[in-house]
Amino acid sequence: MSKRAARIDIALALAALAGCALFTGLFLRAEAQWEIAVLAVLLAATLYAAGRSGVAARLEATGAAHPRAASLAAGAAMLLLVALLHSSHFALLMMATVALFATACMGLTLQFGYAGITNFAGAAFFGIGGYTTAVLATHTGVPHLLVLLAGGAMAGLIGSLLILPILRTRGHYAALVTIAFAVLFKTFLEVNDALGGPQGLKVPGLELFGWAFNRRIPLGEDREISFFASYAALSIVLALLAYSLVKRVERSWLGLSLDAVRVDETAAACFGIDIARWKILAFTLGNFLVGLAGGIYAMMLGYIAPTSFTFGDSLIMVSIVILGGLGNPLGVIPAALLVVVLPEKLQLIQEYRFLLFAVVVMLILVFRPDGLLPRRMREYFAGWKRA
Amino acid sequence: MSSTLLSAQGLTVRFGGLTALNGLDFHLERGELVGLIGPNGSGKTTFFNALTGLYRPSAGRVQLGADDITGLSPQRVYRAGITRTFQRLRLALSLSVFDNLMIGNHRRLDAGLLGNVLHRARLRADIERNVEQARQLLRRFSAPLAARLFDPVAQLPMIDRRRVEVCRALISDPRILLLDEPSAGMTQEETRALMDDLLATRSEHPELAMVLIEHEMGVIERVSDRCVVLNYGEKIAEGSYRQVADDSRVRSAYLGED
Numbered sequence: 001m002s003k004r005a006a007r008i009d010i011a012l013a014l015a016a017l018a019g020c021a022l023f024t025g026l027f028l029r030a031e032a033q034w035e036i037a038v039l040a041v042l043l044a045a046t047l048y049a050a051g052r053s054g055v056a057a058r059l060e061a062t063g064a065a066h067p068r069a070a071s072l073a074a075g076a077a078m079l080l081l082v083a084l085l086h087s088s089h090f091a092l093l094m095m096a097t098v099a100l101f102a103t104a105c106m107g108l109t110l111q112f113g114y115a116g117i118t119n120f121a122g123a124a125f126f127g128i129g130g131y132t133t134a135v136l137a138t139h140t141g142v143p144h145l146l147v148l149l150a151g152g153a154m155a156g157l158i159g160s161l162l163i164l165p166i167l168r169t170r171g172h173y174a175a176l177v178t179i180a181f182a183v184l185f186k187t188f189l190e191v192n193d194a195l196g197g198p199q200g201l202k203v204p205g206l207e208l209f210g211w212a213f214n215r216r217i218p219l220g221e222d223r224e225i226s227f228f229a230s231y232a233a234l235s236i237v238l239a240l241l242a243y244s245l246v247k248r249v250e251r252s253w254l255g256l257s258l259d260a261v262r263v264d265e266t267a268a269a270c271f272g273i274d275i276a277r278w279k280i281l282a283f284t285l286g287n288f289l290v291g292l293a294g295g296i297y298a299m300m301l302g303y304i305a306p307t308s309f310t311f312g313d314s315l316i317m318v319s320i321v322i323l324g325g326l327g328n329p330l331g332v333i334p335a336a337l338l339v340v341v342l343p344e345k346l347q348l349i350q351e352y353r354f355l356l357f358a359v360v361v362m363l364i365l366v367f368r369p370d371g372l373l374p375r376r377m378r379e380y381f382a383g384w385k386r387a
Numbered sequence: 388m389s390s391t392l393l394s395a396q397g398l399t400v401r402f403g404g405l406t407a408l409n410g411l412d413f414h415l416e417r418g419e420l421v422g423l424i425g426p427n428g429s430g431k432t433t434f435f436n437a438l439t440g441l442y443r444p445s446a447g448r449v450q451l452g453a454d455d456i457t458g459l460s461p462q463r464v465y466r467a468g469i470t471r472t473f474q475r476l477r478l479a480l481s482l483s484v485f486d487n488l489m490i491g492n493h494r495r496l497d498a499g500l501l502g503n504v505l506h507r508a509r510l511r512a513d514i515e516r517n518v519e520q521a522r523q524l525l526r527r528f529s530a531p532l533a534a535r536l537f538d539p540v541a542q543l544p545m546i547d548r549r550r551v552e553v554c555r556a557l558i559s560d561p562r563i564l565l566l567d568e569p570s571a572g573m574t575q576e577e578t579r580a581l582m583d584d585l586l587a588t589r590s591e592h593p594e595l596a597m598v599l600i601e602h603e604m605g606v607i608e609r610v611s612d613r614c615v616v617l618n619y620g621e622k623i624a625e626g627s628y629r630q631v632a633d634d635s636r637v638r639s640a641y642l643g644e645d
Contacts, residue, residue: 256490259482
């Protein structure tokens, strides 16, 4: 490729990034119902057009050619947006929530998109992270960084036990077992007094390296920086790290082995690939990310209850993964933006959101089964095809 | 030292009341190519599945060199040096040619989490080495195919898919290659081209032993050193192509003559 073409690609990518940041800002700040509706349709239409015309693939190729620069630029743009929205509580809360759901859905991408394990208990593992964090932060003096990691580890551990009975089966048993677990988890919380029963638990605010996230930061006379700004910044960094991890897994022998397991277990076994080992790895690592995101989410909200982690919420996560594009961790970001923010902003659909998402998932599966941003061929490293 | 590489004694596979393979005695010498023939349902693929650990034998023993490999898992059979192709291709169609070959090279790849996620420079060197190896192997079969290393297998014609499947089974340098009807779904010219490639592979790897399941008698006649004929799960004849083709039981069971 000529230098000139490469420069045009980079300019195009930067323009697209600026467009994404601008759009996110507008979408989060929009209040009139018609504005929100127009923006949502615009996002879906743009993603669809970019996907069909090959622009999205070209942009992704540019990003893949400069992975580190792309991540840093995307992170910087989003952090800049956090700075611009510094006093607007609701917009920042939404941003953090989108980043945390996107992180969780990147975990599901490892499981569903790569290893082929359907996990219909995403919200339950999110909740395990949240409850673990709540209990540890309330009753122990463990540093919060370790508390969050413990939340992820607990989700990973419970997941790795849950997957044991699934390993000897094929087909849709994983879906059935995880559905059962999602329902069981909520019921367990509701009857468990130690975990607050149906009323739930209060969760202390996050404190990392001496920085209390819930502290008020006055800004001049009557304004202040929203404490959600810290959470939003942390969540964005976490989402970036999760993206980088998932991509590194995909662009390595690990991703190849997971794909082999998903596509054909018999053929994989005949070439020495240990099916159980790879399924456990994907399920555990995926649930670790889900639990980690859930822990931060709980600390940000300051309060969690069983109703936050229902089977319906798990379905929301699965619909984000399918809408974004199965196996593409980038796709879950715009998908999470749509699925998380739209029902909060658009009162019209709040009541019917499950119905609406069910319809959207069905339409996607029928008309564009690869999702808004379909997964691309694996590129083990930048400049791969010239290898 | 005997040159027998693989031997099966009394190998039996039963599914409930059905005996798919009945007391088969089989041996394979180093560097030998044995044609395995027989009508549909005579137990040829069952034999492969029992060797490669997909089916557990109900009775009998399989020995590879000095090791007893009866009933080992498919993964351990692969690590012991036996690879195979499938009658109905089992490639990952959405993945690239390179990815499919690397699935076959699994025993040589670093499967560690940290090495893959953190040591990217080392991983890259390893991947580049494997790209070169894959390219060289493919080139022996077809230069145009080697140029399509990064294309998805779904875009390849049947003959190239077969080649990819054979190369996937070859790339880990196995001791035994089991070929389950590689000519299925191909024209005679394509079959001839693939057999030429296999013969070239044999001359480059004189130690490599192969078992070839095949319906085309012409192919068997051309490439095999020895033939084994199955019918209803039992061996009914064994010997050179001429010997088995002249055998009256083979003629009535398989060639449809009386």
